[in-house]
Amino acid sequence: MSELPAAISTQIDDWLAVYDAPDADAAYLLVDRHPADRVAFTQIEVGADGELATTDITFGQLADQSRRLATALAARGIGRGDTVGVLMGKRVELVVSLLAIARLGAIYIPLFTAFASPAIEMRLTGGAAKLVITEPSQVDKVKGIEGVDQLVAGPEFDALLADSSPLEESVAVGGDGTLVLLFTSGTTGNPKGVPVPVRALAAFHAYMQFGLDVSDDDVYWNAADPGWAYGLYYGVLGPMAAGQRNLLLHAGFSPATFVKVLGELGVSNLAAAPTVYRSLSNDPAITGFSLRRASSAGEPLTPDVVSWAVEALGCEVRDHYGQTEHGMFINNHWNDALREPVVPGSMGFAMPGFTCGIERGEIAIDTSASPLLWFTGYLDAPDKTAARFTGPDRTGWYLTADAGRREDDGRFYFTARDDDVIIMAGYRIGPFDVESVLITHPSVVDVAVVGRPDQLRGEVLEAFCVLAPGVVGDDALENELQVLVKEGFAAHAYPRTVHFVDELPKTPSGKIQRFKLRETTP
Known part of the structure; x- marks a missing residue:
């Protein structure tokens, strides 16, 4: 791949100056700085008859509701450095909760709704959560967890918003301050906690522009679950940082509903897991769409699905690669300045802001030449942190534990996982x-x-x-x-x-x- 245009390097420097500033305020960066009347999310509900009902939520509404919830959470003793779990599906209350937690300088722990009680309790206790915010369908999973209070979306949640005055000033924790504590999948032990700092928003914003190429004219939909990295980073945090709308489908996956959203909402830029594309490709009736961009992350797509997408969706699906510890950092980029022909089996090129290579047979990131790298270590796990880096004090190469190769043209190929995940x-x-x-x-x-x-x-x-x-x-x-x-x-x-x-x-x-x-x- 040719040398990066100067404009891209300048853009990365500009993002870092904003997101990594000593006085960086996450709530301001995600919501308050955007026009109040701009739509941030569209909530989609599916009726008993299968029909879709949509509600637009503006940045101004998110700002007001999160300020009010922040006041209510402060009254419950939540403050800077405290951790709060959020166990919800794709609904507006999840976003409001995240922002309210950030306004207090507290830390958000995302929880996947498919988890059973033991997995949820492990993450809440491992992260020392004082409170969990959940929804009626999930509340039984968090009952009885010692030392963790509960707040349930619905009348109780709505009453808090109505009865609380807006928080006047958010806490600015700076670029190094922790915004999210997200747990990885464990392989030989309990899942590891990954503290995500405010400055990680620079990397998330970069992927929105370079990897996904989300434009102001797009109807963007990241269909991944916000309980995991791809859905949280690029379905919630990334879109808000970039001031882009995302769709929140508050329903389980089905090809019929998915296709209905694509058609009725006019989706033009889609990001989803490979399983979504494989499921859609099995239905010959799904055809005739004209997406501008389609992206996949999680595992390589098979050639038959890529061929199907060109005919049925109107564009190829491009594979991207990343980890919980970094977000996406090797992509078949969609951005015009970075786009190259897709080579089957290749995950593409390192994203601007990351310098990648192969070290000890693993896909690796050069810590000294990757300004968008934000991972500094696992929560309370110095030995596991040290094992990820080739040099002392988190220097040298970061090792992904994924085996791969890099060809002379700069393209990366995934070959196997070194762990058992x-x-x-x-x-x-x-x-x-x-x-x-x-x-x-x-x-x-x-x-x-x-x-x-x-x-x-x-x-x-x-x-x-x-x-x-x-x-x-x-x-x-x-x-x-x-x-x-x-x-x-x-x-x-x-x-x-x-x-x-x-x-x-x-x-x-x-x-x-x-x-x-x-x-x-x-």
Whole structure:
């Protein structure tokens, strides 16, 4: 790829001057500086008859409601440095809560609504949350979590907004101040907390412009869930930082509803997980759209889906690559100044603001030449942090733990994960979380979970269980174990197949050799 235009380097410097300033105020940067009458989000509800109902929410409305909620949260003892969990689907109250938390200099913990109570409790207690804001459909999951108060969207939430006066002045925590605490998927232990500072908004804004090429004329829709990085960074934070509207579909995924939104809302710039595109491609009736841009993140798309998209959606779908620790940083960029022909199998080029290479066989980021790099370490995990960097004090190369290669033309290719994380429908699932639930069953004495390739979801989970003496593995026990995971960890992360085996392959030191399980015949 040719040398970057000077205008792009200047733009990055300008963003850093704003988002990394010592007096950076997240609420001002996300909302208050934008015209009050500009639409920030369009909330979409699906009626019983399948019809869509839309409501526009302006930056001015978000500013007022978040100021009022901030006053109410302050009255509950929330202040600078405190952590607050938010367990909600794609609804306006989630955005209002995030902004109110930011106005107090507090820290937002996103929680995925498919998680069961134990996974939610782990994140709330791991992040030392004082409060969780949730919705009626999720409230049972947070009842009884010791030391964590609850606030529920609905009459209680609305009353707080109506009865509270707007907070006069937001707390400016500066570019290094933590805005979000997002937990990764665990592989060999509990998920790790990633503190996301205010200055990360510079990288998110850059991806909106360079990777996705969202323009003022676009109807932009990031369909990912805000409980995870791609949906939070580029469905909530990135659009607000850039002053762009996003759509919030408050409903579960179905191809029929998805297509209805594309058509009725006139979506022109779409960002979604590969599973969405694969699901749509299986329906021959989905055709005739004319999107300007379409982007995918989470795992590589297969060539058949890319070919389908050109005919059905009106443009190719471009793969992008990133991590919770950085956001997206290697892309098949859509921006006119950066766009290059897509080469099948390639994730593209390093995004401006990041210098990337291959170090120790892994895709890596040069910390000394990447001004948009914002990750400084995991919460309370110095050893795990040190393992990510080749030099002392978080210097040298940041190692992604994803194996890959870089060709002479600068394009990067993903080859394999060095860890055991499973990517299903764009969601990263650590086997340790699922194994920790399965091993609690009295019939299971040892267990390992791996990913198996799946045409629709990319990967699905399979469990290998060693049973207690005298226990017979049958369909009833398999179903029992699947339900255990759904209720003990997350509804989406249950093993589609449970194998009952005599023993697990292990190294002499006792480490499970999951690669051998993945090589077994389905």
